[in-house]
Amino acid sequence: xxxxxxxxxxxxxxxxxxxxxxxxxxxxxxxxxxxxxxxxxxxxxxxxxxxxxxxxxxxxxxxxxxxxxxxxxxxxxxxxxxxxxxxxxxxxxxxxxxxxxxxxxxxxxxxxxxxxxxxxxxxxxxxxxxxxxxxxxxxxxxxxxxxxxxxxxxxxxxxxxxxxxxxxxxxxxxxxxxxxxxxxxxxxxxxxxxxxxxxxxxxxxxxxxxxxxxxxxxxxxxxxxxxxxxxxxxxxxxxxxxxxxxxxxxxxxxxxxxxxxxxxxxxxxxxxxxxxxxxxxxxxxxxxxxxxxxxxxxxxxxxxxxxxxxxxxxxxxxxxxxxxxxxxxxxxxxxxxxxxxxxxxxxxxxxxxxxxxxxxxxxxxxxxxxxxxxxxxxxxxxxxxxxxxxxxxxxxxxxxx
Amino acid sequence: xxxxxxxxxxxxxxxxxxxxxxxxxxxxxxxxxxxxxxxxxxxxxxxxxxxxxxxxxxxxxxxxxxxxxxxxxxxxxxxxxxxxxxxxxxxxxxxxxxxxxxxxxxxxxxxxxxxxxxxxxxxxxxxxxxxxxxxxxxxxxxxxxxxxxxxxxxxxxxxxxxxxxxxxxxxxxxxxxxxxxxxxxxxxxxxxxxxxxxxxxxxxxxxxxxxxxxxxxxxxxxxxxxxxxxxxxxxxxxxxxxxxxxxxxxxxxxxx
Numbered sequence: 152x153x154x155x156x157x158x159x160x161x162x163x164x165x166x167x168x169x170x171x172x173x174x175x176x177x178x179x180x181x182x183x184x185x186x187x188x189x190x191x192x193x194x195x196x197x198x199x200x201x202x203x204x205x206x207x208x209x210x211x212x213x214x215x216x217x218x219x220x221x222x223x224x225x226x227x228x229x230x231x232x233x234x235x236x237x238x239x240x241x242x243x244x245x246x247x248x249x250x251x252x253x254x255x256x257x258x259x260x261x262x263x264x265x266x267x268x269x270x271x272x273x274x275x276x277x278x279x280x281x282x283x284x285x286x287x288x289x290x291x292x293x294x295x296x297x298x299x300x301x302x303x304x305x306x307x308x309x310x311x312x313x314x315x316x317x318x319x320x321x322x323x324x325x326x327x328x329x330x331x332x333x334x335x336x337x338x339x340x341x342x343x344x345x346x347x348x349x350x351x352x353x354x355x356x357x358x359x360x361x362x363x364x365x366x367x368x369x370x371x372x373x374x375x376x377x378x379x380x381x382x383x384x385x386x387x388x389x390x391x392x393x394x395x396x397x398x399x400x401x402x403x404x405x406x407x408x409x410x411x412x413x414x415x416x417x418x419x420x421x422x423x424x425x426x427x428x429x430x431x432x433x434x435x436x437x438x439x440x441x442x443x444x445x446x447x448x449x450x451x452x453x454x455x456x457x458x459x460x461x462x463x464x465x466x467x468x469x470x471x472x473x474x475x476x477x478x479x480x481x482x483x484x485x486x487x488x489x490x491x492x493x494x495x496x497x498x499x500x501x502x503x504x505x506x507x508x509x510x511x512x513x514x515x516x517x518x519x520x521x522x523x524x525x526x527x528x529x530x531x532x533x534x535x536x537x538x539x540x541x542x543x544x545x546x547x548x549x550x551x552x
Numbered sequence: 553x554x555x556x557x558x559x560x561x562x563x564x565x566x567x568x569x570x571x572x573x574x575x576x577x578x579x580x581x582x583x584x585x586x587x588x589x590x591x592x593x594x595x596x597x598x599x600x601x602x603x604x605x606x607x608x609x610x611x612x613x614x615x616x617x618x619x620x621x622x623x624x625x626x627x628x629x630x631x632x633x634x635x636x637x638x639x640x641x642x643x644x645x646x647x648x649x650x651x652x653x654x655x656x657x658x659x660x661x662x663x664x665x666x667x668x669x670x671x672x673x674x675x676x677x678x679x680x681x682x683x684x685x686x687x688x689x690x691x692x693x694x695x696x697x698x699x700x701x702x703x704x705x706x707x708x709x710x711x712x713x714x715x716x717x718x719x720x721x722x723x724x725x726x727x728x729x730x731x732x733x734x735x736x737x738x739x740x741x742x743x744x745x746x747x748x749x750x751x752x753x754x755x756x757x758x759x760x761x762x763x764x765x766x767x768x769x770x771x772x773x774x775x776x777x778x779x780x781x782x783x784x785x786x787x788x789x790x791x792x793x794x795x796x797x798x799x800x801x802x803x804x805x806x807x808x
Contacts, residue, residue, distance in 0.1 A: 167682055177651055179608040179677040180702040181726060183711075322614060323604060335607050342706065440652045440678065441605060453626040454656030455604040 161407035161474070161483060162363075168356020168444070171481060173473035176355035178443045181339045185347075186443075188262065190357045196261050197254070197364065209253050210368060213286070214243045216250075218369075220376035220532070225504040232525035235386070236507070236535045237373055237402065246510065246537030247369060247398045248279035252348055254365035256283040259346035266290040266341070269348045270320075270334040272299055272327035272394065273465035273512065274306025275537055276350030281315035291315040294333040296326035299464045306541050324458035327394075327468045331442050351395025352472030355443030359400075359472050366401025373532055374405050383530055388523070390415040391534040392516040393486075394430070394466035396475040398536035403484075413485055415523070416475060417516045419461035420488035430459035431488040432471040433479045441469065446476040462491035462545065463511035465537075489518035498539060499550045510537035511545060555644040555672045556698050556721035559595060560756045560777065567778025568769070568807065569596035569758055570785055571648065573616040574633070575625025576602070577789055582633045583640070585789070588799040590643050593807050596758075597641070598675065598780060601627060601649030608677040612783040616790070627657045631665045638670040646700065646721075648675040659688055663695040673698030673721045684718065700724050705744040709751070716753045723757040725776065738771050745775035769806050781806065 161170070168174040168190075176186055196202055210216040218238045227234045239247035252269075259267060267284050270293070271277030277293040284291035293310055297319040300307050310317050318337075320329040331353075338347040352359040352366075370389070377383055389406055391399035393416040406412040421429035429435060436447040441456055449457040449469040461467040471479075478484030489497075498514035501507055509517065513536045525531060539546065559567065572585045586597050602617035602625050609617070637645070647666060654662045654676070666674070674697055679688060684699070692699050698721030703712055705728055716723055725748055727741045741762070748757060759772040760780035772779050788802045789795065 175683065176680055177678045177683070178680065180707065180715075181608065181704050183704075184706040322611070323618075328605065332605055332607060336610070339608070437656075439655060440650075443607075443678075448652075450652070450656065452656060453628070454653030455621060456652070 161478070162404065164356060164360050168360065170474050170477035172438070173444070173446050173476040174356055174359060175445050176443055177440045177445065178355045179339070182335070182342070182355070185338065185342045186355050192262065193258065193357050193361050196258050197361070202257060202261070205257055206254055210250065214249050214253060215241060216368065217372045217376070218242060220373060220380065222380070223505050226501070229504065230520050230525060232527055232529045232531055234520070235377065235530070235532045237369060237532055239369065239398065239534060239536045240507065240509065240513070240538035244275070244279050244282050245540060246275040246279070247366060247401060248276045248350060249282065250368055250401065251350065251362050251365040251397060252276070252279040252283045255346070255348045256287050256289065259289070259348070260287060262346060264344060264346035266292070266345045267348055268292045268294065268334050268337050268345055269350060270294045270327065270330040271350060272296070272330070272467060273463065273510070274299065274303040274310065274541060275465060277315070277317070278306050278309045278313070280348050280350070281310040281313035284315060285313045292318060292337065294318050294320050294330040294337065296320045296324070296330045298325040299327065299330070302545070303464055303541060304544070326464065328456065335442065351397040352400045352474055353395040353442055353444065353470060359444065359474055362397055363400040363404060363474060366397050367404035369398070369401035369534065370403060370405035373402065377530070377532070381530065385409055385412050386532045387411070387529040388413045388415055388525070388531040389534070390417065390516050390519065390531060392417045392466060392512050392536060393471060393475060394419070394468045394512065395470065396472040398534050400472060400474055402532070402534035407483070414478065414483065415485045415487065415519070416478070417519050418486065418488040419463060419466035419494070419515055420490045421460040421462070423490055424488055428460040430461040430466050430468060432469065433476070433486045434488060436469070436471070444473050446470055446473045447479065463494065463515065465510070465512040466515065487519050489515040493518035495546070495549050498542070498546060507535065508539035509535060510539050511542045513537050554696070554698055554721065556596070559644055560722065563595065564756065564777055566773050567595045567756070567758060568593065569598050569778060569780040570594040571598040571600055571780060571782030572789070573600040573602055573613065573620050573786060574630050575620035575623045576616045576786070577619065577793070577795070579623035579625060580633070581795060582630070583637060584795050585799070586637065586645070587640055588796045589803070590641055592800050592803040594643065594803065595778065596644045596646060598646045598648050598782070601630060601647060601653060603650040603653055606650060610783060612786050616786045627653055627662065631669055634669040634671070644672040645670070646673040646675055647671050651676060651678050660691045663691045663697060666697060667695040671697065673700055675700045675702070675724060677702055681715070681718070689718070702726050704728070712751065716755055719755050721755065722777065723753060723755045724780065725757045725759045727759050727761045727763070727772070738768065741772065742775065745772060749775045766806050
């Protein structure tokens with residue numbers, strides 16, 4: 152069993168963690184020891200047979216993998232092509248985030264760490280982290296923007312119920328970016344005992360690569376399931392929403408080096424890409440450094456990071472993982488966006504035609520389907536990254552029921 | 553000879569480097585603060601260029617950065633403010649900041665402008681060693697700027713040797729792995745500094761992070777060539793509006 156296979160450029164950053172010009176580890180010296188320790192050990196630990204056995208057993212028995220690949224019949228008819236949904240919403244805790252936290256908690260144990268810190272936007276990563284900490288009996292502190300704590304109350308309650316401490320990030324825009332700053336600072340202040348579980352394919356090398364590899368189980372399963380169900384080796388399109396980009400990285404991973412597969416990344420356009428209230432990073436951003444890696448980010452001409460806007464807390468991030476920046480710049484990926492309004496419309500629509508209430512983040516991925524001009528012979532896989540329970544309050548106040 | 557080298561040739565102990573944020577407390581108070589620091593006994597001025605996401609700094613310095621950004625501070629403006637600083641400032645001046653705003657300004661252009669206004673050195677905590685050696689170091693050196701790396705108690709001997717060899721001016725010894733503005737346990741710090749002193753560094757070293765008063769300043773000076781004070785001074789500056797009076801009282805409390 153070789154889950155984390157080494158093949159080509161898009162899957163593997165270079166020695167210093169670069170995908171093309173993007174990546175690296177732009178961190179202060181205080182973090183060097185921790186990041187270096189991770190960098191030197193993550194691949195060995197992840198490829199260790201004992202690790203793989205434990206990781207896969209937990210994915211199967213605790214997370215509930217493999218998640219189904221579901222043929223969405225009514226949606227397919229409406230769009231005029233074949234649409235499959237990769238049901239990450241059925242994972243334990245309600246989203247793909249737990250694939251990565253299971254991997255990282257096992258890694259943290261092997262590094263001898265006793266305390267876990269994490270940042271969270273929508274709260275899904277925070278819940279997934281609190282969950283695995285409870286499972287393994289580790290102390291857990293989650294940093295969350297003050298604004299996100301207000302708009303994601305159910306997830307805050309979940310984290311607390313699971314025994315985690317939730318610390319509000321009160322600086323800056325009080326959202327995911329600031330929660331990430333606070334988590335990194337907390338890590339600087341307690342480097343020896345603490346492992347920082349980053350929730351997306353962002354941060355200093357080796358995080359983007361490590362998180363992508365843990366999430367790559369999504370595309371590994373898609374490939375096998377599609378073959379079983381249709382006989383087709385490959386889909387024509389894989390569609391996923393992108394904030395930092397972890398579900399997209401996981402859904403794209405095993406197709407990165409298959410040039411016939413169109414990898415479609417959907418960013419959050421907020422009130423509209425050019426409205427000044429948007430989180431469409433590749434459309435609005437320029438090359439820069441944020442949270443320890445060089446990537447594309449939304450910033451002023453003076454290099455100050457801009458506060459993004461999206462109705463979905465999980466996409467409300469001014470940057471994007473370096474792998475995605477490279478997919479965008481190289482043209483390997485197709486980057487598009489959906490507005491708050493379109494996402495809400497599709498959250499409602501998908502609920503009615505497939506009986507699945509998606510997370511607000513995920514709803515963005517569906518919103519672009521009617522605009523894509525698919526051929527009837529296409530096979531489109533949409534990564535249904537999370538379920539909508541956490542967004543009920545937003546749905547109740549924004550959707551006519 | 554560089555101003556920093558000259559300083560350490562004259563003075564090898566109790567060197568006081570004080571951090572201030574450009575554009576704080578007022579947009580145009582940068583030079584006034586610097587002049588006041590010089591007049592009241594600072595040996596080096598470390599001028600922070602405000603950034604929206606300063607990872608290595610604690611809340612005191614971050615909030616001063618947000619005030620400065622709110623005041624309209626930019627790198628462009630900073631170089632305008634510093635254009636004639638050498639008419640009044642004769643002590644070494646170091647710019648401290650994060651990579652992103654500098655990249656947007658243009659790294660080479662930044663180094664040239666710094667050199668032109670009479671800046672002596674740079675502290676860029678998120679510029680990694682690899683990128684320094686392969687990309688950015690040449691522009692820094694070509695403009696005759698000193699570059700000061702940070703080292704911590706966790707920095708390995710091999711790496712310490714390397715960072716020391718690539719630094720010039722002095723080496724910035726972080727008292728413990730923590731962000732700025734946190735209280736430190738000084739017995740641990742003393743052991744670290746003793747080790748550092750015995751290491752035979754090429755550069756003099758100043759201790760930063762957690763130095764906030766006369767007691768902590770005196771304590772680290774038993775081993776180090778001096779210290780860097782940041783958060784405590786910014787806190788003092790935030791407490792009133794008379795920059796000169798605050799600076800005089802603050803530095804007297806450390807040095808007298």
